[in-house]
Amino acid sequence: MEQPSSFHPASPILDFCPPSLPARWYTDPAHFQREQREIHARSWIHVGRVADLPPLVLRRIEIAGQNLILVKDDKGVVRCLHNTCRHRGSELCQHTEQKLKSKLITCPYHEWSYDLEGRLVRVPHVPETPGFDKTAHGLFSARVKLWNGFIFVCLADDPPDFASLPDIGADALNNWPMESLVTGHRMTSVLQCNWKVFWENYNECLHCPGIHPTLCDMVPVYGQGVMSASEVPGWTPEAEAVSPLKEGARTWTRNGQPCGPEFPGLSQAQRTAAFTFVTLMPTMYVVAHVDYVRAVTVRPLSAEQTELVAEWLFPAETLAAPGFDLANVVDFAATVIREDGAASEMNQRGLRNARFEHGTLMPQEFDVFNFQQWVRRKLGEPLVTRNTRP
Ligand code: FES
Ligand SMILES: [Fe+2]
Incomplete structure (x- = not known):
């Protein structure tokens, strides 16, 4: 397919229609295990806010099936240790959260104790034993x-360079006071x-006109089935940047007005853009608005189940201000997230059909294509090119 001439060469629109991933990759438990090993066990995974x-x-x-402990010491240093005792492998922490009685992690089985750096410091009820080296038995x-x-x-011993993870750069949020923001609301859901x-749906707006009426009212360009003006025929890089929000709106709230x-x-x-998306594949995306920030974490549970955690982050003063209307902020994006969740579940049910082997991406689905190429690359599978025959 030729690229329509009305699109500028700098437009991200695809000039061919690539095949999408094999349908089996969305349902097969063995393939899910392979992705856990090849992708999630080798990536930086978001596990929560320091605060x-x-x-x-x-x-x-839990990351990629591994049972882990997260702990912050009294100086604020955060560590992650595998939840397995070096004596005979018992789980150390049996609960979702467990308050420490001292600065030691003590195994509930035979009471070996480790400091918060994971060093073995106590082996009780056992005489001094020649040949046993405590320093070789840290967590x-x-x-x-x-x-x-x-x-x-x-989890990897040779982790990828973190600085290359945020898609628009590690400094993308430097103008937001990110570390001091407070979690004002959290919404957790398990999608079938x-x-x-979920990520493919995130990476295109072709579904927006049919799925998100309220969002398309707030961001009119979404109503054209695209994510930004650069995907609209006639766009040029010289075009003046204008707010993508409807007239009079400043942010993603029910009434379009800032919450503080x-x-x-x-x-x-950044003010003109009204919102800045940062994607950290495969684990989260952050949307920084002019008045608050939203973070969404995507956690695979099984081949056909995914946990989604959406968090709304605010300056503490905004949350404490008299008249602060949390529902005005949360309802807007919560509706969009629910609509995306329902669309993703609908997609999954159809993907199980034995007649469906793979789909075909449309030109506006360039970021779905980028995502699928990324998955193929992580799995060591051949990449799709213009000449690939499905
Ligand atoms: S398994 Fe932990 S002390 Fe024995
Ligand atoms: Fe959507």
Whole structure:
């Protein structure tokens, strides 16, 4: 297919219609395990906000099927340790959260104790034994990276360079006071779909006209089935940037008005853009508005189940201001997230059909294509090119 001449060469619109991923990759438990190993166990995974992790509390988390402990010491250092005792492998932390009685992690089985760096410090009820080296029996640890108040963990011993993870750059949110923002609302849901279905839906707006009436009213360009003006025929890079929001609106709230003072450090371009999306594949995306920030975390549970956690982050003063209307902020995006969730589940149900082997992407689905190429690359599968025959 030739690229229609009305699209500028700098437009991201595709000039061919690539095949999408094999349908089996969305339903097959063995393929899911392969993705967990090849993708999630080797990526930086978002596991929560630093401010939401109390010090000296063990929090049990799971990444790619691995049972882990997250802990923050009294100096604020966050660590991630594997939840397995070096004696005979018992689980150390048995609860979702467990307050420490001291600065030691003590195994509930035979009471070996470790400090918060994972060093073995006590082996009670056992005589001094020649040949047993405590220093060789520390807990296994995973890498931790803090970014804008979010905690990321990577299971790999050779983690990828974190700076290359945020799609629009690690500095993208520097003008927002990210670390001091407070979680004002959290919405957790379990979607009956594969994690890739959610991300594919995130990566296109071709569904927006049919699925998101309220969002299309707020962001009129979405009503054309595209994510930005650069995908509209006739666009040129010289075109003056204008707010994508409807007239009079400043942000994603029910009434379009900011829920508190706008962040003072934003550039004029960031104010005009009204919202800035940062994607950290495969684990989360952040949407920074002029008055608040939203973070959505995508956690695969099984081949056909995905947990979604949406968090709304505010300056503490905004939350405490008299008359602050949380529902005015939360309802808008919560509706969009529910609509996307329902669309993803609908997609998943259809994907199970034995007649459907793979789909075909349309030119506006360039970011779905980019995502699928990324998945293929992570799995060591051949990439699709213009000449690939399905
Ligand atoms: S398994 Fe932990 S002390 Fe024995
Ligand atoms: Fe959507």
